[in-house]
Amino acid sequence: MKNVVLSHAGDQSPHKLATLVSLGRRIAEIKGCAFLEAASPAAFGMMADCYYVPLETIALEECIGREAVFGCHDLFGGIVPHAFMATKVITHPLAADATHAPESWRNEFCDRVQGIVLEGFSVFTAKDLIRAAEHLLSKGRVRIKSALADGGHGQTVIADKKTLHGFVDLLEPTKLTGGYVVEEDMEEVTTYSVGQVVIDDISISYFGTQRTTTDNRNRPAYGGTRFCAVRGNWSDLTDWLKDAAAKRIVRAGKLYDDLAQDVLQLVASRKNYDVLVGTDSRGKRKIGVLEQSWRLGGATSAELLALEALKETPSLAAVEASSYEVYGRTEPSTRADLICFAGEDPQEGPMTKYARLEARYHV
Known part of the structure; x- marks a missing residue:
């Protein structure tokens, strides 16, 4: 043991x-x-x-x-x-004639996921960022994200070249070396979570929807995830889901996951993929895997509650669970099954993070 x-x-x-x-x-x-x-x-x-x-x-x-x-x-x-x-940059290819990239950069993964991600580029210098953003600006607004940003932070939407150059002028060179993603900005969006967790002899797969909130500085931030989880793998999940659109979203996450194992030699017991559904600048609806999380994440508290319930009660076919991240001075819900943090964070201010089991579905 x-x-x-x-x-x-x-x-x-x-x-x-x-x-x-x-x-x-x-x-x-x-x-x-x-x-x-x-x-x-x-x-x-x-x-x-x-x-x-x-x-x-x-x-x-x-x-x-x-x-x-x-x-x-x-x-x-x-x-x-x-x-x-393990960062956001792995999703997109380098800009044409890129001036810099990580020493062990592999084009194969970016090339093979192109059908299930948004249009975009990964950049590591100011010159490459400007070139990539100007290319995408010819089609519509762009979103620029730091490779290491999380929780909905570290993102900027750019609508024109003047704003772009002003943004680049303020970037610290050391941050640029870590990488940025430049991708098309979408409208009318919903972000979904597709994931798997394995602990010992039990595995769960889930599909859910993310919530956004505002932090203590009035910035957009991740607010939590509500999902439905079943025992088993991706096919067990798609068998449970009735909605055809939900099945397509899960399959996009599965393909990204398959390629990560095949090309990147990923080994993981916790996998979460953010999948966006939205409208591009030309009015076309798209499904795109935004990024991966192969570590503790915002939904992990709820994942553990779901896995625990399915492990302890064999008669359960599926469960619904939610994670919550709430900013400001507030008390956790009286229905909270797991409280991760409740207090004052020196960087984020007052916040509460908790999870609860929402529903159980018996065989």
């Missing part, structure tokens, strides 16, 4: 660390094993008989034991060969 060990870098916001501890303890309860507090991410795989719960996707190039072989039962999250593969 393995001990559950948290793994994180030291410079993290209190709400993220509190959430990590809360979810790590819950995973230990599900697995029926001991819980240990923390370990260095670089030491992944070096501590015997440990099941890791890292805050970020593990990049083997940064690990001490990178020559070892790891499987999905060694951690909650994912493992990729190189760090950039």
Whole structure:
């Protein structure tokens, strides 16, 4: 039996660390094993008989034991060969005649996902960002996203070249080296979550809808996810879903996932894909996988509640669960089944993060 060990870098916001501890303890309860507090991410795989719960996707190039072989039962999250593969930039190709890219950049993955993602580019210099954005601006507005941004932050919509150049002038060169995504901006959008979680001998797959909210600075932010989860894999999920559009969204996430395993050598026990449905500048409705999450995410609290319920009650065919992120001074819902954080975060201000099981469907 393995001990559950948290793994994180030291410079993290209190709400993220509190959430990590809360979810790590819950995973230990599900697995029926001991819980240990923390370990260095670089030491992944070096501590015997440990099941890791890292805050970020593990990049083997940064690990001490990178020559070892790891499987999905060694951690909650994912493992990729190189760090950039776990960020937003992996979804889109480089701009034409790109002046810079990560040393281990692979074109194959970007090429093969083009049919299920929005039109866009990944860039690593100001020159490439301007070139990519100007190309897309000829068709409509563009959205620019930092490769490492999360929670709905770090995004800017640009409508013209003047605004574009003003935006680029204010970017720090060090941030540019980490990468940015430049993609077409969509209207009338809904963002869906498609995911899978595996812990020991039980796996769940789910489909749901994300909510947006505003943070304490009145900026758009992730507000949570409500989803329906079933035991098993993608086909078990599509068999349960009745709506044809929902099935298409799940299949887009599945294809992205299949290619990540095939091309990037992804190994993961927690996989979540944001899939957008919206209208482009020419009025065409599109489905596009925006990005991946192979780590603890905003929906993980609800994922654990769903997995726990399906594990403990064999008569359940499916469950609905929700995660919530609420800004401002408020108390968690009295119906909360799992509270991850409730208090004042020095960076984000007052906020509450919790989850609850919404519905159970028996066989």
